[in-house]
Amino acid sequence: GESVGLHLPTLSVQEGDNSIINCAYSNSASDYFIWYKQESGKGPQFIIDIRSNMDKRQGQRVTVLLNKTVKHLSLQIAATQPGDSAVYFCAENMRTNAGKSTFGDGTTLTVKP
């Protein structure tokens, strides 16, 4: 079946640097994409989402870019902090069913002080 995948399972950055986490998806019919952050021992938490008719969306310190031509999604975190250390997942959805997400395998971000 179709699924969302991430390019790198782990990423290590220095505190203060910018981080870029990538995701490749294969279902061109997906209506929107979501990035989640999962800290150790907790459930995933929403970071930011983007609809399929957009190519960029910005939040607080985070930016999501969507390239539908190559089916690629990225999450950029500015001025990465130790509290950003976590596993990051991308997920894709159809707008007709918000309860049915397809998740990628995740990228573990480690921020070194």
Add this chain to the structure above:
Amino acid sequence: NAGVTQTPKFQVLKTGQSMTLQCAQDMNHEYMSWYRQDPGMGLRLIHYSVGAGITDQGEVPNGYNVSRSTTEDFPLRLLSAAPSQTSVYFCASSYSSGLSGGGQYEQFFGPGTRLTVL
């Protein structure tokens, strides 16, 4: 609001035992879902519900049953536990599609139930 709550937090079962994982939400969300997360992997959808009385299968439904008698509750039943069901189980809820505003499609996750089947 308490958000999404799950009980128990931890559970150890023997092969063949049955149990129910509880999930409740107090946000009046229409959509509720159950996912399992195996070590080092993403979440896989087990079952989901688009409203009270309506459920459907996800990617990995075998060995699990669900029901949705109220908007608030969405229990997951393991009929006869197997070691392959050792995992962390997450319940999530969300608004229905079509609402305006940012973050409308996000799912709110509970803290998870860590299940070990011996």
